[in-house]
Amino acid sequence: MPVSIDIDNLDKRFVMRHTRSIKESVLWLLKGRRGDLSRKFSALEGVSLTIQQGETVALLGFNGSGKSTLLKHISGVMLPDAGTVRIRGRVAGLIEVGAGFHPDLSGRDNVFLNGSILGMTEKEIRQQFDSIVEFSEIGEFIDTEVRFYSSGMYLRLAFAVAVHTDPDIFLIDEILAVGDEPFQKKCLAKIKELNEAGKTLVVVSHDFDMVRKVCERGVVLEHGRIVQDGTVSEAIGHLRAG
Amino acid sequence: MTAGSSSRDDDAVGLVSPGHSAGLRDVVGSRFLLKLLVDKEIKVRYRGSVLGLLWSYVKPAVQFVVFYIALGIFLGLEQSERNPAGLPNYAIYLFSGIVLINFFTEALSNASRSIVTNGGLIKKIYLPRQLFPVSAIWVSGIHFLPQMVILVVACLLTGWTPSVLQLGTAVLGFLIVALLATGLGLIFGAVNVYFRDAENFVDMLLMVATWASPVLYAWTMVRDQLGQTALQIYLLNPLTIGVESFHFAFWMPTAEQTQGLPPSFLSVWVPIGLVVSILVVLLGQLLFSRLEGRFAQEL
Numbered sequence: 019m020p021v022s023i024d025i026d027n028l029d030k031r032f033v034m035r036h037t038r039s040i041k042e043s044v045l046w047l048l049k050g051r052r053g054d055l056s057r058k059f060s061a062l063e064g065v066s067l068t069i070q071q072g073e074t075v076a077l078l079g080f081n082g083s084g085k086s087t088l089l090k091h092i093s094g095v096m097l098p099d100a101g102t103v104r105i106r107g108r109v110a111g112l113i114e115v116g117a118g119f120h121p122d123l124s125g126r127d128n129v130f131l132n133g134s135i136l137g138m139t140e141k142e143i144r145q146q147f148d149s150i151v152e153f154s155e156i157g158e159f160i161d162t163e164v165r166f167y168s169s170g171m172y173l174r175l176a177f178a179v180a181v182h183t184d185p186d187i188f189l190i191d192e193i194l195a196v197g198d199e200p201f202q203k204k205c206l207a208k209i210k211e212l213n214e215a216g217k218t219l220v221v222v223s224h225d226f227d228m229v230r231k232v233c234e235r236g237v238v239l240e241h242g243r244i245v246q247d248g249t250v251s252e253a254i255g256h257l258r259a260g
Numbered sequence: 261m262t263a264g265s266s267s268r269d270d271d272a273v274g275l276v277s278p279g280h281s282a283g284l285r286d287v288v289g290s291r292f293l294l295k296l297l298v299d300k301e302i303k304v305r306y307r308g309s310v311l312g313l314l315w316s317y318v319k320p321a322v323q324f325v326v327f328y329i330a331l332g333i334f335l336g337l338e339q340s341e342r343n344p345a346g347l348p349n350y351a352i353y354l355f356s357g358i359v360l361i362n363f364f365t366e367a368l369s370n371a372s373r374s375i376v377t378n379g380g381l382i383k384k385i386y387l388p389r390q391l392f393p394v395s396a397i398w399v400s401g402i403h404f405l406p407q408m409v410i411l412v413v414a415c416l417l418t419g420w421t422p423s424v425l426q427l428g429t430a431v432l433g434f435l436i437v438a439l440l441a442t443g444l445g446l447i448f449g450a451v452n453v454y455f456r457d458a459e460n461f462v463d464m465l466l467m468v469a470t471w472a473s474p475v476l477y478a479w480t481m482v483r484d485q486l487g488q489t490a491l492q493i494y495l496l497n498p499l500t501i502g503v504e505s506f507h508f509a510f511w512m513p514t515a516e517q518t519q520g521l522p523p524s525f526l527s528v529w530v531p532i533g534l535v536v537s538i539l540v541v542l543l544g545q546l547l548f549s550r551l552e553g554r555f556a557q558e559l
Binding site for chain 2: 104127130
């Protein structure tokens with residue numbers, strides 16, 4: 019199996035600036051630069067991770083452990099301070115539901131806009147359009163403005179677009195918590211189907227039951243470092259043991 | 261680890277680092293997305309307003325009337341029997357400059373805010389971020405069209421018969437201004453992520469822009485009041501070149517005797533204007549790609 023995601027010694031530091039006002043900066047200079055105007059903290063430190071094509075990986079850890087930041091490096095939204103991140107093929111993510119949806123546009127317009135944002139060509143969207151609408155169960159509301167949608171409808175349409183982008187790597191960040199049970203089941207079935215077709219899955223979630231159903235491998239992050247890498251059961255065991 | 265570092269190199273073929281853009285070239289590759297973003301902006305802009313797209317006509321019309329009365333009549337820029345030193349056909353003179361400056365103002369102002377406005381998306385999904393300033397410029401170009409139609413109709417009513425050279429110069433003049441707006445839009449759009457002062461600075465810049473080019477008065481006044489050297493500096497401003505190109509194309513054919521173009525305008529100054537604008541685009545591109553890596557964490 020070829021490598022799908024290769025992360026080597028990744029470092030990411032965030033600068034927390036306390037102020038951006040010129041007045042406070044001047045006062046700070048006058049006081050002889052006492053104290054720090056900014057505080058740095060490491061979101062990720064020396065993270066190395068290789069994921070083969072077709073693997074299903076759960077990124078686990080407590081809030082603030084760096085899971086979402088790692089996902090953002092895989093999708094290219096953030097760039098590493100040190101180290102490298104390399105991927106093979108197209109990435110699509112459900113990083114947050116409906117990012118790229120515009121409330122004042124109809125569902126139809128949003129399918130085109132969001133599909134295109136996620137990297138689909140015009141032809142691909144036209145080919146997949148009926149299938150997207152069918153999967154989303156939006157039906158006749160597809161020509162209604164999205165701001166009139168319920169949160170469930172919103173999620174279903176967003177998920178439907180994302181799974182039809184035909185990515186090689188699929189990133190899922192804590193989205194399946196929304197939506198009713200039948201739709202969750204449908205999503206899980208679709209995700210399994212994608213995986214059987216050889217797609218790589220990287221899932222961030224606190225829902226251990228869901229993670230156990232979808233993923234084989236589990237990686238635990240703690241304060242920006244990988245502390246455990248094995249089967250998903252081992253990872254969950256590690257977290258539960260605290 | 262499931263793979264040792266030794267096998268890493270063998271499998272590395274086809275691996276790419278995500279999040280590294282090829283700048284404006286990526287925008288060309290994402291034409292369909294650009295079109296969708298522009299369509300969205302056009303649809304959303306006047307949503308819920310009664311006059312809708314008519315606002316694109318009403319605003320410049322009111323602005324024109326105010327300037328015409330205040331400057332043309334009160335301050336005596338319009339030529340008349342009592343005021344032979346004024347500009348003939350001042351209404352056309354004024355309007356041909358105003359439409360171009362309006363385009364520039366809207367384009368730069370929206371492009372400078374485009375990255376922060378689309379922050380929600382930029383933080384979550386990777387896509388060529390240059391798309392946002394470029395689509396802002398494009399939208400302004402579409403709003404510019406109805407004003408162009410009014411200008412052409414007004415010109416035709418006053419006996420407009422332009423030459424091919426004049427029309428070509430106008431196209432070039434528009435291009436110079438559009439490129440300048442794109443370059444500055446990339447610069448201030450990127451800087452605005454780090455310092456929100458940028459958008460206020462742009463507002464100030466745009467206020468100056470109207471007066472730093474011969475929109476309301478004639479370029480000869482700069483020469484007569486400030487001298488030749490000042491005129492050279494004045495002509496280095498690509499906006500001056502754009503506005504004079506529009507005067508050359510739309511106003512001069514309708515006015516019998518005019519002060520003419522600045523010396524060696526077509527042979528020297530138009531090419532210089534184009535070069536300056538292209539340099540600004542290159543600078544904008546460079547600065548934007550240096551700053552965009554940290555957009556997601558700064559927004």
